[in-house]
Amino acid sequence: MKAGEVICRLSARDGRKVVLRTIRWEDLDDLLEMINSLVEEKADIVRAEKVSRTEEIDWLAKALSRLEKEEVFYLVAEVDGKVVANSEIGRGYTSYDRHVGGIGIAIREGFRDIGIGTEMMRTLIKQARAMGLKVLKLSAFENNKRAIHVYERLGFVQTGRIPRKFFKEGKYVDEIIMALLLE
Numbered sequence: 214m215k216a217g218e219v220i221c222r223l224s225a226r227d228g229r230k231v232v233l234r235t236i237r238w239e240d241l242d243d244l245l246e247m248i249n250s251l252v253e254e255k256a257d258i259v260r261a262e263k264v265s266r267t268e269e270i271d272w273l274a275k276a277l278s279r280l281e282k283e284e285v286f287y288l289v290a291e292v293d294g295k296v297v298a299n300s301e302i303g304r305g306y307t308s309y310d311r312h313v314g315g316i317g318i319a320i321r322e323g324f325r326d327i328g329i330g331t332e333m334m335r336t337l338i339k340q341a342r343a344m345g346l347k348v349l350k351l352s353a354f355e356n357n358k359r360a361i362h363v364y365e366r367l368g369f370v371q372t373g374r375i376p377r378k379f380f381k382e383g384k385y386v387d388e389i390i391m392a393l394l395l396e
């Protein structure tokens with residue numbers, strides 16, 4: 214898949230115009246600002262430390278190469294010319310699990326609860342089918358009710374739980390494993 218390819222355009226629930234497209238090199242500063250804002254607010258993502266510009270340059274360079282080789286699909290949401298959400302589907306690495314895709318998604322504070330996450334997930338599921346994937350998997354912090362609600366509404370089922378997987382702000386939190394069969 215090419216960088217910066219527009220997949221679809223939509224209106225968020227508050228009327229804001231949203232473009233869903235693949236990542237591109239020019240997203241560097243927006244992506245850096247976004248990941249660090251998520252870390253700062255202690256969002257329920259599996260990243261606790263801020264990212265330096267050098268780390269983000271390395272990450273984006275690798276991500277663009279993986280996108281081109283169709284190993285990973287990276288979808289961002291752009292509002293008013295700024296990237297406000299990032300997501301991905303990574304394909305399994307071995308011949309045993311190349312049919313399985315792992316999803317990750319995060320929306321910036323200020324852009325949640327207006328339908329962007331649901332539309333991005335719908336687009337990811339559609340893309341997963343186009344990639345020939347048979348199973349999608351993801352995981353969430355057990356207290357991330359909003360994320361679990363969105364995933365369940367799209368057909369994901371809770372298939373497992375790793376007790377005390379995360380230790381966040383002085384408390385253990387279970388990891389909820391979810392899956393969606395695409396056939």
Ligand SMILES: CC(C)(COP(=O)(O)OP(=O)(O)OC[C@H]1O[C@@H](n2cnc3c(N)ncnc32)[C@H](O)[C@@H]1OP(=O)(O)O)[C@@H](O)C(=O)NCCC(=O)NCCS
Nearest residue numbers: 256318319320325326327328329330331353358359360362
């Ligand atoms: C989780 C996330 C991806 C969802 O995307 P979003 O754009 O906010 O979601 P949407 O607006 O499409 O839908 C949100 C839904 O959750 C519901 N919701 C909000 N807070 C909720 C809560 N505490 N409990 C249950 N449902 C909740 C909303 O009512 C809405 O449901 P509805 O459409 O049936 O009314 C996004 O909020 C996010 O990135 N959060 C921070 C990072 C994160 O948690 N990433 C996921 C890691 S697994």
